Amino acid sequence: MDDLLPGMLHLVRDGGEPLTRQLTDHLRELIAAGRLVPGQRLPSSRHLAKLLEVSRNTVSFAIEQLAAEGYLTLSAGRRPSVAEGLSLEGAKLPSRTARAAPDAPRLSSWARGLARTQWPLAHEKRPRPFQPGLADEREFPHDLWSRCLRRASRNALSRRERTINHTPLQEALLRHLSEHRGVKAKPDQILIVPTAQAGLTLIAGSMLERGDHAWIESPGYGGAHVALRTAGAVVSAIPLDAQGMTIAARREAPKLIFVTPSHQYPTGRLMPIGRRLELLRYAEMSGACIIEDDYDGEFHYEARPVAALQGLTPSPRIFYLGTFSKSTYADIRIGYVIVPEAHIETFELAQRYMGMLTSIAMQDALAEFIGSGAYLGHIKRMTRLYKGRRDRLLQALAAEAGGHLTVEAPAGGMQLLARCRAAVNDQHLAIRLLEAGVISRPLSSLLYHRSGEQGLFLGFAAWNEKEIDRGAEILGRILRQEKSRCD
Amino acid sequence: MDDLLPGMLHLVRDGGEPLTRQLTDHLRELIAAGRLVPGQRLPSSRHLAKLLEVSRNTVSFAIEQLAAEGYLTLSAGRRPSVAEGLSLEGAKLPSRTARAAPDAPRLSSWARGLARTQWPLAHEKRPRPFQPGLADEREFPHDLWSRCLRRASRNALSRRERTINHTPLQEALLRHLSEHRGVKAKPDQILIVPTAQAGLTLIAGSMLERGDHAWIESPGYGGAHVALRTAGAVVSAIPLDAQGMTIAARREAPKLIFVTPSHQYPTGRLMPIGRRLELLRYAEMSGACIIEDDYDGEFHYEARPVAALQGLTPSPRIFYLGTFSKSTYADIRIGYVIVPEAHIETFELAQRYMGMLTSIAMQDALAEFIGSGAYLGHIKRMTRLYKGRRDRLLQALAAEAGGHLTVEAPAGGMQLLARCRAAVNDQHLAIRLLEAGVISRPLSSLLYHRSGEQGLFLGFAAWNEKEIDRGAEILGRILRQEKSRCD
Numbered sequence: 001m002d003d004l005l006p007g008m009l010h011l012v013r014d015g016g017e018p019l020t021r022q023l024t025d026h027l028r029e030l031i032a033a034g035r036l037v038p039g040q041r042l043p044s045s046r047h048l049a050k051l052l053e054v055s056r057n058t059v060s061f062a063i064e065q066l067a068a069e070g071y072l073t074l075s076a077g078r079r080p081s082v083a084e085g086l087s088l089e090g091a092k093l094p095s096r097t098a099r100a101a102p103d104a105p106r107l108s109s110w111a112r113g114l115a116r117t118q119w120p121l122a123h124e125k126r127p128r129p130f131q132p133g134l135a136d137e138r139e140f141p142h143d144l145w146s147r148c149l150r151r152a153s154r155n156a157l158s159r160r161e162r163t164i165n166h167t168p169l170q171e172a173l174l175r176h177l178s179e180h181r182g183v184k185a186k187p188d189q190i191l192i193v194p195t196a197q198a199g200l201t202l203i204a205g206s207m208l209e210r211g212d213h214a215w216i217e218s219p220g221y222g223g224a225h226v227a228l229r230t231a232g233a234v235v236s237a238i239p240l241d242a243q244g245m246t247i248a249a250r251r252e253a254p255k256l257i258f259v260t261p262s263h264q265y266p267t268g269r270l271m272p273i274g275r276r277l278e279l280l281r282y283a284e285m286s287g288a289c290i291i292e293d294d295y296d297g298e299f300h301y302e303a304r305p306v307a308a309l310q311g312l313t314p315s316p317r318i319f320y321l322g323t324f325s326k327s328t329y330a331d332i333r334i335g336y337v338i339v340p341e342a343h344i345e346t347f348e349l350a351q352r353y354m355g356m357l358t359s360i361a362m363q364d365a366l367a368e369f370i371g372s373g374a375y376l377g378h379i380k381r382m383t384r385l386y387k388g389r390r391d392r393l394l395q396a397l398a399a400e401a402g403g404h405l406t407v408e409a410p411a412g413g414m415q416l417l418a419r420c421r422a423a424v425n426d427q428h429l430a431i432r433l434l435e436a437g438v439i440s441r442p443l444s445s446l447l448y449h450r451s452g453e454q455g456l457f458l459g460f461a462a463w464n465e466k467e468i469d470r471g472a473e474i475l476g477r478i479l480r481q482e483k484s485r486c487d
Numbered sequence: 488m489d490d491l492l493p494g495m496l497h498l499v500r501d502g503g504e505p506l507t508r509q510l511t512d513h514l515r516e517l518i519a520a521g522r523l524v525p526g527q528r529l530p531s532s533r534h535l536a537k538l539l540e541v542s543r544n545t546v547s548f549a550i551e552q553l554a555a556e557g558y559l560t561l562s563a564g565r566r567p568s569v570a571e572g573l574s575l576e577g578a579k580l581p582s583r584t585a586r587a588a589p590d591a592p593r594l595s596s597w598a599r600g601l602a603r604t605q606w607p608l609a610h611e612k613r614p615r616p617f618q619p620g621l622a623d624e625r626e627f628p629h630d631l632w633s634r635c636l637r638r639a640s641r642n643a644l645s646r647r648e649r650t651i652n653h654t655p656l657q658e659a660l661l662r663h664l665s666e667h668r669g670v671k672a673k674p675d676q677i678l679i680v681p682t683a684q685a686g687l688t689l690i691a692g693s694m695l696e697r698g699d700h701a702w703i704e705s706p707g708y709g710g711a712h713v714a715l716r717t718a719g720a721v722v723s724a725i726p727l728d729a730q731g732m733t734i735a736a737r738r739e740a741p742k743l744i745f746v747t748p749s750h751q752y753p754t755g756r757l758m759p760i761g762r763r764l765e766l767l768r769y770a771e772m773s774g775a776c777i778i779e780d781d782y783d784g785e786f787h788y789e790a791r792p793v794a795a796l797q798g799l800t801p802s803p804r805i806f807y808l809g810t811f812s813k814s815t816y817a818d819i820r821i822g823y824v825i826v827p828e829a830h831i832e833t834f835e836l837a838q839r840y841m842g843m844l845t846s847i848a849m850q851d852a853l854a855e856f857i858g859s860g861a862y863l864g865h866i867k868r869m870t871r872l873y874k875g876r877r878d879r880l881l882q883a884l885a886a887e888a889g890g891h892l893t894v895e896a897p898a899g900g901m902q903l904l905a906r907c908r909a910a911v912n913d914q915h916l917a918i919r920l921l922e923a924g925v926i927s928r929p930l931s932s933l934l935y936h937r938s939g940e941q942g943l944f945l946g947f948a949a950w951n952e953k954e955i956d957r958g959a960e961i962l963g964r965i966l967r968q969e970k971s972r973c974d
Contacts, residue, residue, distance in 0.1 A: 068790055083759075104829040146637045146640035150637035153633035161613065194843060210697075304508065307556075329643070334846070346601055411555065
């Protein structure tokens with residue numbers, strides 16, 4: 001054996017991998033493969049070093065490492081031996097060759113259900129017109145923002161507090177939200193979360209018992225649907241009228257109601273004060289909580305943005321959800337939740353439990369970006385720009401597809417809903433459009449109640465006039481083709 | 488009325504708040520407070536402008552805004568009227584004065600349970616010796632890192648792909664992990680998550696059915712305990728022997744097994760190959776999956792870090808969990824999960840559902856930081872530094888508290904476990920230490936099975952020699968005081 005071992009060890013001396021490492025790895029492999037058997041003794045390290053023409057340190061290091069890992073047994077005055085009890089023969093470990101298709105362990109029923117839902121809707125790797133929900137990242141002041149990030153990151157050592165929600169960001173954001181969104185809160189009611197969807201998951205998990213009822217709007221936001229269902233809720237889809245979600249007592253009172261009152265998603269409608277009060281009264285009466293998703297409430301084109309529901313009344317029932325992804329650019333991701341004051345502590349614990357924390361450097365950079373006025377400046381500039389793009393898309397749709405589509409001009413936001421005048425299959429239409437290079441969301445995929453409505457949900461914020469015109473042209477062409485095919 | 492209204496409206500002309508905004512807000516408040524009643528007509532905008540001595544545009548804008556919000560009703564040729572159906576009297580909205588203690592809605596039973604658990608252990612806002620689990624952020628190359636961040640952020644527009652897990656980071660991290668941790672995977676098996684805890688939540692939610700059994704180590708990591716319980720698992724605490732988690736068939740086979748084989752948390756023990764194989768065999772036989780948490784596996788002081796369990800065999804049952812918080816600095820937070828190849832798609836969907844995404848700019852900066860060699864360089868430098876600090880703490884504890892504590896010198900990691908020789912109450916001890924300015928974790932708070940073990944879990948990585956000496960001195964003094972009090 002003493003003479004066989006060196007022949008089994010192929011050390012390469014080209015200065016690449018260190019010899020110690022090669023020797024350790026090769027010895028481990030020999031043991032793991034059963035070529036050195038349990039109980040078998042290695043040569044002494046002095047002897048092995050000589051046989052291999054390496055330094056004794058190299059051998060000693062390898063042997064100690066393998067002893068630490070349990071492959072070798074050392075005892076004073078004796079040569080190292082291959083550890084007993086590894087019994088690799090009985091191991092039946094799957095090897096790459098032995099099993100072509102290993103038995104994948106069973107996923108939870110929740111995970112198995114993921115593939116069957118329509119959210120998130122598959123989209124292309126590269127955004128194209130008219131993908132909804134996208135801000136124009138080409139217009140974002142990346143340079144200014146990257147300087148904020150750099151400064152915040154360099155200043156890491158000056159911040160020794162271990163808070164998970166950074167006070168300067170809570171304060172700057174609250175000043176902004178109370179001034180521009182009518183929000184009423186204390187800074188520490190604001191939790192900073194990795195994404196708005198994480199915020200939804202957090203609220204749903206903290207408020208819902210398995211089997212509780214919850215309401216969403218229909219048509220409505222798929223992310224809310226999945227977050228509420230993930231938390232075990234029985235979700236009811238509430239149809240809309242011209243004022244938004246209709247409130248009518250149902251057999252089972254909801255524990256949570258998800259609404260988008262500033263611009264209903266996807267119709268873009270504004271929920272007027274009468275319906276807002278009705279909703280608040282209903283929540284108060286039935287004991288429900290409200291999640292107000294103000295995802296793009298910053299952008300309002302006809303007048304000043306309508307104030308948030310959250311600020312209407314100091315209520316322990318309203319959760320306000322926001323995101324920086326629409327007001328800055330998609331990749332920033334970070335979202336925030338304003339929780340009722342009574343729940344601050346519990347929600348900070350829930351954040352830690354679920355791991356929904358974000359880098360303090362990132363939060364600090366956002367605090368500077370907002371505090372310096374750059375955030376508001378950007379929002380104001382984008383509001384003008386997006387308004388122009390909305391009008392351009394309305395115009396282009398009227399010209400190219402006026403006979404086929406009825407468009408509700410949204411008072412704000414980043415997208416519009418174009419309903420089909422004739423009975424078409426909007427999912428089929430969306431596929432045809434995608435093939436021609438235009439992204440859209442079929443209205444039917446956003447409906448959660450039985451309804452024959454068909455239409456296309458189109459984003460305008462991220463595209464310049466040329467892109468809008470070209471997209472509308474393609475849309476018009478496809479619609480005319482589909483029409484003539486049906487005739 | 489026409490003459491009364493101006494008296495109710497107090498406009499301030501000091502150039503602060505715009506007049507349009509003041510007028511809108513005041514009119515809204517008058518309506519909301521019921522001082523203008525439903526059906527009541529406002530003066531014409533021309534007349535009101537005159538009465539208030541403001542421009543007609545100002546009045547028109549305010550009126551249109553309030554009409555959009557539903558407070559006023561407009562009809563052609565008639566003066567605007569306060570909307571009907573607001574019926575604020577019946578609203579019974581809670582007002583700030585009417586309700587001192589509003590009925591806070593009931594939290595889910597999960598959320599109510601948060602306050603009763605011991606994890607995360609409360610700690611001071613500012614880190615102090617010997618808080619475990621902390622890297623020394625003073626030694627981190629913040630300047631270099633902030634330049635990576637800035638570059639990645641400025642380059643945002645050159646990256647138009649909408650992936651949630653950034654390929655360059657997956658590739659750089661895989662190269663690092665396969666070279667230094669023996670991990671075997673394809674790049675797209677690596678998911679980048681906001682925190683390692685988020686990774687745990689993701690795995691638990693995707694693999695566990697309510698009522699499934701799961702194993703954790705005891706003593707062990709509280710974060711795993713809470714993540715598994717949050718997913719509805721019945722968690723069994725498995726006692727350790729010298730080789731780590733003991734494997735013995737129990738009545739109910741577990742669906743998930745959480746282990747820390749590189750440095751057991753909190754004992755710092757290395758699980759040798761024999762036990763690793765036993766664990767893999769048991770998982771294979773029982774159909775369990777394994778979560779290998781390699782939280783600080785980079786730091787090994789006696790030899791090269793022991794290779795990860797994940798690389799031992801290509802298995803569809805192993806989830807590998809890592810974090811940048813230990814290898815860089817705590818605030819970076821970002822974690823990663825290596826999922827079995829068969830589950831990549833499902834887990835990316837689960838990431839989106841739960842909102843566990845991180846900024847691509849941050850991921851890109853990490854890719855550069857790793858790719859440039861700065862990451863490995865930092866780890867190597869910290870390994871030397873932390874080894875010295877471990878030795879210093881061992882020395883200082885022997886000198887100051889040798890008679891009271893038995894210390895297992897950990898072969899790696901950032902913390903050590905000092906067991907109390909005498910029967911003391913380690914929770915009481917930890918409180919006394921905290922009052923004296925020293926942070927520790929009582930061992931009993933990390934035990935999940937019945938056991939009389941008492942000790943202190945102490946971090947050494949984040950503290951320099953002077954801080955270590957001072958901390959140990961305080962520790963020794965308190966231990967002597969406690970001893971004499973008992974005698």
